[in-house]
Amino acid sequence: MRFVYTVWLGAAVAMLFAVAWHHMDLLGDGFWCMAAGDLVLSTHALPDRDPFAFTSTPAPWILHMPAFQIGSAWLARHAGLGAVLVVSTVVAAIAALVAWLPHARTPAARVVTFPLALYYLLVDADDLSARGQLFGDLGFAVLLVALTRMRLAPSAVATPARGLARARRWLAPIALGAVWANLHPSFLLAVIVPLAFAAVELLEPRGARPPLLPFVGFALAALVGACLNPYSFVLVIDVVKLASDPTTAHVDLFRSPDFHRLGWLLAPASAIAIVALRTRFGDPRGRRADVALLVLFVAATCVARRYGTMLVAVELMVAGRIASDAFVAPAWTRAAARPLFMAFTVAQIAVVAVHARERKDPLFHVPAEAAALLEARNLPDRVMNPYHWGGYLDWTWQGRRKVFVDGRNNLFANGTFDDATRISTLSDGWGDLLDMYEIGTVLWENGAPLDRALAKHAGWQEVHRDRRAVLYVRR
Amino acid sequence: MRELILRALALDDPSAAFAASDTIARLLLAARVTLLFLAWLGLVARDDRAQRVAFAIACGLFVGSLAIVALFVPFALSALVVCVRHVAVASSRTRFASAIGAIFAISMLVLGSQYSARPAPAPPEDVAGLTAYWLDRENLFEARFWATQWAGAERERPGEGQLLLARIDWELGHRDAARSLLADVVARAPSPDARRRAATQLATWPSRDETR
Numbered sequence: 001m002r003f004v005y006t007v008w009l010g011a012a013v014a015m016l017f018a019v020a021w022h023h024m025d026l027l028g029d030g031f032w033c034m035a036a037g038d039l040v041l042s043t044h045a046l047p048d049r050d051p052f053a054f055t056s057t058p059a060p061w062i063l064h065m066p067a068f069q070i071g072s073a074w075l076a077r078h079a080g081l082g083a084v085l086v087v088s089t090v091v092a093a094i095a096a097l098v099a100w101l102p103h104a105r106t107p108a109a110r111v112v113t114f115p116l117a118l119y120y121l122l123v124d125a126d127d128l129s130a131r132g133q134l135f136g137d138l139g140f141a142v143l144l145v146a147l148t149r150m151r152l153a154p155s156a157v158a159t160p161a162r163g164l165a166r167a168r169r170w171l172a173p174i175a176l177g178a179v180w181a182n183l184h185p186s187f188l189l190a191v192i193v194p195l196a197f198a199a200v201e202l203l204e205p206r207g208a209r210p211p212l213l214p215f216v217g218f219a220l221a222a223l224v225g226a227c228l229n230p231y232s233f234v235l236v237i238d239v240v241k242l243a244s245d246p247t248t249a250h251v252d253l254f255r256s257p258d259f260h261r262l263g264w265l266l267a268p269a270s271a272i273a274i275v276a277l278r279t280r281f282g283d284p285r286g287r288r289a290d291v292a293l294l295v296l297f298v299a300a301t302c303v304a305r306r307y308g309t310m311l312v313a314v315e316l317m318v319a320g321r322i323a324s325d326a327f328v329a330p331a332w333t334r335a336a337a338r339p340l341f342m343a344f345t346v347a348q349i350a351v352v353a354v355h356a357r358e359r360k361d362p363l364f365h366v367p368a369e370a371a372a373l374l375e376a377r378n379l380p381d382r383v384m385n386p387y388h389w390g391g392y393l394d395w396t397w398q399g400r401r402k403v404f405v406d407g408r409n410n411l412f413a414n415g416t417f418d419d420a421t422r423i424s425t426l427s428d429g430w431g432d433l434l435d436m437y438e439i440g441t442v443l444w445e446n447g448a449p450l451d452r453a454l455a456k457h458a459g460w461q462e463v464h465r466d467r468r469a470v471l472y473v474r475r
Numbered sequence: 476m477r478e479l480i481l482r483a484l485a486l487d488d489p490s491a492a493f494a495a496s497d498t499i500a501r502l503l504l505a506a507r508v509t510l511l512f513l514a515w516l517g518l519v520a521r522d523d524r525a526q527r528v529a530f531a532i533a534c535g536l537f538v539g540s541l542a543i544v545a546l547f548v549p550f551a552l553s554a555l556v557v558c559v560r561h562v563a564v565a566s567s568r569t570r571f572a573s574a575i576g577a578i579f580a581i582s583m584l585v586l587g588s589q590y591s592a593r594p595a596p597a598p599p600e601d602v603a604g605l606t607a608y609w610l611d612r613e614n615l616f617e618a619r620f621w622a623t624q625w626a627g628a629e630r631e632r633p634g635e636g637q638l639l640l641a642r643i644d645w646e647l648g649h650r651d652a653a654r655s656l657l658a659d660v661v662a663r664a665p666s667p668d669a670r671r672r673a674a675t676q677l678a679t680w681p682s683r684d685e686t687r
Binding site for chain 1: 508522
């Protein structure tokens with residue numbers, strides 16, 4: 001039986017990798033990260049001004065994920081864009097594994113929580129792409145493991161440690177903060193979430209709650225670690241500014257998910273189901289804190305879909321513990337366990353076989369042909385481009401041509417971000433905005449509202465159209 | 476308050492999905508999660524069959540109210556039923572925990588909504604103010620748009636608007652236009668100070684030959 005379970009687990013892990021690969025793409029964010037990394041690799045220095053856009057603020061430009069940006073650029077240079085997709089797939093799948101396996105400790109718990117682990121990858125599959133956020137999700141999964149250990153082993157944490165154990169207790173959050181801060185701006189969660197854990201533990205009866213100071217210490221140590229980056233504490237301050245920048249709230253990722261889609265509604269629904277289960281099952285210790293955490297992350301997900309993946313990670317944390325503590329497979333399943341495991345394994349291997357054969361075109365979602373043609377035909381400067389293509393144009397033009405806007409939204413908080421939205425939605429005065437920004441060439445999505453409007457506009461002339469993009473210049 | 480009630484009733488678009496797009500929506504979200512948490516505390520305090528059914532209905536309506544905002548009021552009422560049944564039997568300790576939970580949830584959400592809702596300052600209404608506003612926001616294109624109008628308004632008596640427009644044009648690479656604007660100020664400005672500053676600025680810019 002153990003062999004059958006091991007084979008199933010292997011197939012389940014392989015399926016997570018296969019599903020991550022199936023949904024992995026290379027979109028604008030990944031490209032502008034590589035563009036910045038390429039710049040660092042070429043100049044052997046951190047940039048201080050943005051060389052990619054003609055509308056960005058001239059304020060100092062800080063790389064918010066230096067290790068990811070430089071690392072992904074290095075990887076793309078030496079092994080190609082396909083390698084970036086492969087590494088990103090591995091990171092996404094490992095994040096799912098870290099969110100799942102440490103919390104679901106028994107075979108039965110792993111079986112019943114596997115669909116949730118799969119959902120962890122699928123909840124925001126449309127946005128699963130090669131970018132620093134994958135490392136942010138991995139960091140969050142690691143953080144949950146660390147904080148769960150602190151919650152469940154209060155006596156061990158409270159006991160004064162000596163020597164190596166004591167050093168490790170402080171070094172772990174420092175290392176997490178340092179690595180996370182160099183990979184993605186979500187490192188602030190390594191500071192905020194431990195404090196939130198401490199806050200929700202206050203809901204527990206005094207005798208049942210773990211000591212709270214270690215959580216505060218963890219947060220402070222992670223903050224110290226976060227300052228271990230090329231910009232030191234300046235990066236931390238800049239990321240706080242980024243989080244509170246008005247443009248960030250308007251980025252699609254930081255807006256509410258579409259709850260008319262069943263895939264998104266499942267995230268709060270499964271959280272509520274776990275709340276109901278937690279009421280009756282699992283260790284009574286930490287029950288209120290678990291439920292408060294779930295409710296908080298449901299609220300966060302309702303505000304911004306960025307937190308959807310994190311909500312599912314919290315669900316896995318709570319559900320894994322409930323299942324490990326309380327789930328006993330019904331008697332009838334024991335008799336049928338072997339054929340059930342085998343059936344699941346065959347289905348999982350089939351999914352792996354289908355997805356593993358997929359060939360990925362890293363340039364599938366970007367206007368590679370139009371961007372190359374614009375340069376080759378030396379079309380007029382000051383190019384108007386959609387927000388989500390700016391990153392690719394940064395990467396492919398390397399500053400030779402400058403873009404109107406890209407995914408570094410805080411650099412466009414000078415009104416450009418809002419104007420880009422007005423132009424793409426054809427709000428009143430969109431044509432005047434093209435004049436005001438002295439746009440010489442429009443590189444836009446084939447079939448988008450702006451494309452249709454310019455096709456009928458006497459002042460603009462179409463010079464190229466392919467399956468993805470169109471190019472217009474002034475008549 | 477009236478707006479809050481109208482939005483809670485969702486009369487304008489009952490079938491819309493929930494979106495935390497403004498402060499009122501976030502307040503309604505805070506109300507949702509607070510009521511849900513209080514209802515859960517109510518279930519824990521009085522775990523009988525009727526309470527479980529009422530809590531299950533509240534949970535269903537909570538999720539439903541995210542997909543169809545018109546279900547917010549039914550959800551709120553069902554959650555209140557669970558809470559009221561709880562209060563009838565609650566000990567002081569569970570009431571205390573409920574209060575802490577409610578305050579915690581509300582404060583987190585309201586703080587969160589304030590945190591991410593920092594708006595850009597409102598622009599002034601006069602062209603000089605608007606030019607300065609956009610220069611301050613480091614958007615030279617918007618600044619140029621307003622500076623052009625300012626300079627146009629002082630066509631007969633060139634002055635500050637034209638000086639500023641010349642500076643912006645220079646920054647944007649319209650070097651010849653910038654030079655001719657300054658030359659115009661030197662030649663025609665009624666203010667000696669403006670003429671002096673234009674001449675000084677012109678002298679500091681490299682000549683056409685040098686820029687080539």
